Amino acid sequence: MPHPASDHFQGKTIPEHLKDARMKGAQATSELHGLEISGSQSAFADTVRDTSLTFAMLWLLLHTYLPQLTTLLAIIALGWLIWKTARSASLGWARLSRLHRVIEEERWEIEHHREQEREELVELYRAKGFRDPLLTQVVDVLMADDNRLLEIMLDEELGLPMESYEHPLQQASFACIGGIACLALGALGFILWGTLGLLSAFFLSFVLSGAYTAKIQRIALLPACIWNVSIFTLSIGIVYLIEKSVLI
Amino acid sequence: MISHTKHPYLFDEFFASGKEESISPFLLPSARKWGHNLPLKAAILSACFLLLAYICHFLSPTFAPVFLLFVYILSGTPALIQTVQDLLNLELNIDILMTLAALLSVVIGSGMEGGLLLVLFELAGSMEIAVTQKTKNALSHLNKLSPTTAYLVEKDGHLVERSVREIPINSHILVKAGEIVPLDGHVIEGSSFITLDHLTGESAPITKTMGDEVPAGAKNLDGTLTLRTTKSYKDSTLRQIIELITHAQESKPTLQRWIDRIDKKYATTIIILTFLFAISLPWFFPHLPYIGVEGSIYRALTFLIAASPCALVIGAPTAYLSAISASASHGILLKGGAILDALAKCKKVAFDKTGTLTTGSLRCTNISPLTEKAATIPITQALSIAGALERPVKHPIANAILSFIQEKNLPYAAIENFLAVAGRGVKATLSDTSLPCYLGNKAFLLEQHPELQPFFSSNLSSSVQTYLFYDQALFAFHFEDEIRPYAKEVLSDLQKNLNMDISILTGDEEHNAQKVATQLEIQHVLSQLKPEDKLAQIAKLSHKQDLIMIGDGVNDAPALARATVGISMGKIGSSAAIAVSDVIFLHDNLSHLPWIIKKSHDTLRIIKQNLSLALCVIFLASIPALFGWVPLWLAVVLHEGGTLLVGLNSLRLLRKK
Numbered sequence: 092m093p094h095p096a097s098d099h100f101q102g103k104t105i106p107e108h109l110k111d112a113r114m115k116g117a118q119a120t121s122e123l124h125g126l127e128i129s130g131s132q133s134a135f136a137d138t139v140r141d142t143s144l145t146f147a148m149l150w151l152l153l154h155t156y157l158p159q160l161t162t163l164l165a166i167i168a169l170g171w172l173i174w175k176t177a178r179s180a181s182l183g184w185a186r187l188s189r190l191h192r193v194i195e196e197e198r199w200e201i202e203h204h205r206e207q208e209r210e211e212l213v214e215l216y217r218a219k220g221f222r223d224p225l226l227t228q229v230v231d232v233l234m235a236d237d238n239r240l241l242e243i244m245l246d247e248e249l250g251l252p253m254e255s256y257e258h259p260l261q262q263a264s265f266a267c268i269g270g271i272a273c274l275a276l277g278a279l280g281f282i283l284w285g286t287l288g289l290l291s292a293f294f295l296s297f298v299l300s301g302a303y304t305a306k307i308q309r310i311a312l313l314p315a316c317i318w319n320v321s322i323f324t325l326s327i328g329i330v331y332l333i334e335k336s337v338l339i
Numbered sequence: 340m341i342s343h344t345k346h347p348y349l350f351d352e353f354f355a356s357g358k359e360e361s362i363s364p365f366l367l368p369s370a371r372k373w374g375h376n377l378p379l380k381a382a383i384l385s386a387c388f389l390l391l392a393y394i395c396h397f398l399s400p401t402f403a404p405v406f407l408l409f410v411y412i413l414s415g416t417p418a419l420i421q422t423v424q425d426l427l428n429l430e431l432n433i434d435i436l437m438t439l440a441a442l443l444s445v446v447i448g449s450g451m452e453g454g455l456l457l458v459l460f461e462l463a464g465s466m467e468i469a470v471t472q473k474t475k476n477a478l479s480h481l482n483k484l485s486p487t488t489a490y491l492v493e494k495d496g497h498l499v500e501r502s503v504r505e506i507p508i509n510s511h512i513l514v515k516a517g518e519i520v521p522l523d524g525h526v527i528e529g530s531s532f533i534t535l536d537h538l539t540g541e542s543a544p545i546t547k548t549m550g551d552e553v554p555a556g557a558k559n560l561d562g563t564l565t566l567r568t569t570k571s572y573k574d575s576t577l578r579q580i581i582e583l584i585t586h587a588q589e590s591k592p593t594l595q596r597w598i599d600r601i602d603k604k605y606a607t608t609i610i611i612l613t614f615l616f617a618i619s620l621p622w623f624f625p626h627l628p629y630i631g632v633e634g635s636i637y638r639a640l641t642f643l644i645a646a647s648p649c650a651l652v653i654g655a656p657t658a659y660l661s662a663i664s665a666s667a668s669h670g671i672l673l674k675g676g677a678i679l680d681a682l683a684k685c686k687k688v689a690f691d692k693t694g695t696l697t698t699g700s701l702r703c704t705n706i707s708p709l710t711e712k713a714a715t716i717p718i719t720q721a722l723s724i725a726g727a728l729e730r731p732v733k734h735p736i737a738n739a740i741l742s743f744i745q746e747k748n749l750p751y752a753a754i755e756n757f758l759a760v761a762g763r764g765v766k767a768t769l770s771d772t773s774l775p776c777y778l779g780n781k782a783f784l785l786e787q788h789p790e791l792q793p794f795f796s797s798n799l800s801s802s803v804q805t806y807l808f809y810d811q812a813l814f815a816f817h818f819e820d821e822i823r824p825y826a827k828e829v830l831s832d833l834q835k836n837l838n839m840d841i842s843i844l845t846g847d848e849e850h851n852a853q854k855v856a857t858q859l860e861i862q863h864v865l866s867q868l869k870p871e872d873k874l875a876q877i878a879k880l881s882h883k884q885d886l887i888m889i890g891d892g893v894n895d896a897p898a899l900a901r902a903t904v905g906i907s908m909g910k911i912g913s914s915a916a917i918a919v920s921d922v923i924f925l926h927d928n929l930s931h932l933p934w935i936i937k938k939s940h941d942t943l944r945i946i947k948q949n950l951s952l953a954l955c956v957i958f959l960a961s962i963p964a965l966f967g968w969v970p971l972w973l974a975v976v977l978h979e980g981g982t983l984l985v986g987l988n989s990l991r992l993l994r995k996k
């Protein structure tokens with residue numbers, strides 16, 4: 092049943108309002124392109140994957156047509172590194188700005204709709220199994236301190252944990268390191284075994300970064316590695332085969 | 340009151356800082372250091388790229404533009420964003436002219452000069468942001484001090500923690516030892532020593548017992564007090580001080596506003612004139628084409644470069660930065676360059692007493708007998724007993740008495756049955772004679788021995804009254820606040836060499852204020868002033884002439900914010916006073932005052948020289964540019980040469996003397 096009075100709930104029931112709030116919190120923490128895990132490790136692995144696949148495709152497509160491709164790729168690599176680093180920082184800052192905006196909105200709600208915030212707390216803790224008089228006592232304690240109340244509402248209502256994100260520049264630094272590491276490995280492979288070495292190095296980088304991501308996301312390692320092998324092979328294979336059939 | 344250590348996230352502080360990244364509640368504590376002084380770091384990085392571009396210009400000219408591109412992106416992007424925002428808000432200022440001039444420098448092939456322009460501009464701006472960042476934290480310091488919860492005593496005697504916002508007048512609250520009083524109220528149960536050092540800067544403990552009024556923000560030292568609240572959160576003493584500071588800051592006229600107004604008019608005029616000349620020059624010179632090296636657009640662009648006030652703009656900030664830097668190495672923190680302007684105009688100085696002219700720490704100076712029996716007992720014996728009684732106690736009076744005894748290298752007497760009565764005194768029995776001995780305030784001793792009433796002196800020099808009684812002997816302790824070293828010489832320098840009028844404004848008792856004034860030969864003294872009285876006096880004193888206020892306590896904070904220039908003591912000063920001040924003496928050294936005033940005069944002189952030089956260059960280059968007498972390259976050389984000269988002139992202020 093819709094909640095009477097206040098525009099705080101915008102005609103929704105308290106559980107519906109809480110569900111919306113959770114969605115809003117999830118949107119605030121996600122990167123612009125989806126729900127990818129934030130942080131330096133993720134940025135590192137993401138950059139390694141993108142770099143290895145992009146440069147492997149560029150090499151496959153162009154090495155038969157451009158005699159100075161090594162030099163050209165080295166130049167492109169500089170621009171690519173700047174792009175990946177700046178993009179990672181930019182995404183991090185965008186997320187931080189959204190999170191700051193969410194705290195500001197929630198703080199305003201606490202200051203101006205105190206009673207409704209209390210009702211939300213009651214609903215949240217009732218859902219956790221609390222019953223009166225303990226429920227009222229818990230809510231009284233939580234309502235006593237505005238700083239604590241804001242922290243609780245961000246965590247419980249919006250699902251936003253405090254002190255859990257890295258600084259955008261830190262994230263960007265790891266993205267940059269990931270790009271440099273991947274390109275260095277590719278260059279080493281090329282120096283040792285030519286085209287085969289370069290493609291193998293990029294393939295290895297792609298699969299290892301997939302395994303690393305699986306590890307930090309705590310998902311099954313083997314399927315993740317095999318899926319990455321498949322995705323890399325499919326992407327490269329499509330480019331190679333179409334190029335052969337269209338241009339030759 | 341609940342300790343804040345329970346709650347690591349002080350959202351009030353975060354919002355008061357303007358949502359500073361370096362204290363963002365969402366960032367890991369270890370990641371917050373990445374967010375410190377980002378604009379300054381970007382400006383320094385940009386300067387490094389500019390240097391690389393300059394070196395490459397000689398060694399490998401084809402690579403110079405690569406590094407220059409970094410300079411334009413790092414320093415130019417923020418400038419471009421600001422410019423677009425200003426344009427969208429229909430604001431024309433020097434920021435826009437600078438960006439336009441930098442971009443036009445690229446167009447005319449002087450990218451290096453444009454880069455230099457951007458780097459200097461960003462460096463000056465970021466330094467100012469870094470220094471003035473503390474001003475944003477002014478209210479967050481007070482919010483830290485201000486308790487957010489209180490223990491409410493319910494009718495059945497249960498204690499419930501409540502937000503101070505939800506506690507109405509006439510509620511009963513409990514304040515434990517060591518806590519800050521959350522709301523104003525009357526004591527209805529208990530007694531304790533409290534200090535008002537958070538509010539007034541006075542560190543001497545005051546006894547509070549049933550019926551006494553206790554202000555919010557006072558620190559409860561030893562006992563437990565139950566208060567009946569007399570004010571709500573919004574009207575509490577601490578909130579009133581916060582309000583006073585806010586209003587005082589808002590009402591303070593700043594030099595920056597004046598500069599902004601000039602900026603706008605100048606930039607508007609130059610931009611309009613540029614377009615006007617570009618369009619109308621061929622009307623006055625019929626053979627002049629619009630396009631081409633000698634065309635009207637070329638001449639108008641030359642005029643814009645020549646008239647771009649780079650030297651004019653950096654003339655003041657570089658001088659300020661040099662003076663700020665020299666001051667910082669001297670132990671003086673200035674919150675922005677405009678403070679130097681204001682300092683140079685000041686003709687009066689108002690000093691707070693405790694903590695500013697004096698050291699702020701209580702010092703026991705003497706002990707005197709009040710009864711006949713006391714006159715027959717050696718003072719050393721009385722001091723030994725007093726030392727034994729005060730040794731287990733921790734508060735400023737005990738510390739002062741113990742230091743006095745330690746100076747005399749006296750042993751402590753042996754005592755038994757020690758008992759401390761919170762907010763009143765201590766008692767024990769002497770081990771060798773089993774005689775009872777008491778040390779405490781007048782009320783405490785009268786409770787034990789009412790017959791002592793006629794012997795209490797009403798003429799003690801100190802506002803703190805502490806007595807020792809044993810074996811029919813009554814002694815009084817004398818305390819005073821120490822005058823700072825070189826205070827007299829500094830005041831003499833201010834009066835004789837800098838022609839400053841000097842006043843003392845203090846919340847202390849009149850006789851204490853007069854004593855210090857006499858010692859320092861100051862005529863104008865106002866005592867027993869509450870924070871609002873100080874604020875009113877500052878407003879009155881600064882009505883006709885600009886005034887410097889120098890203080891340290893929270894009670895000085897509104898006055899410091901209202902004065903033309905507020906100066907606080909960095910070591911002893913309360914965080915609120917430091918936060919609202921314009922200048923902070925990091926080493927609490929009073930002799931810094933004449934130094935910084937002289938430095939402000941030097942800064943103003945250098946700025947005048949810089950502005951004169953910059954205006955000369957503008958007039959010499961911009962008007963002839965319209966007649967085609969000054970080519971574009973010469974306009975750039977004159978423009979940048981003027982800028983360089985102005986910068987070098989400013990560097991003279993880096994000298995410490």
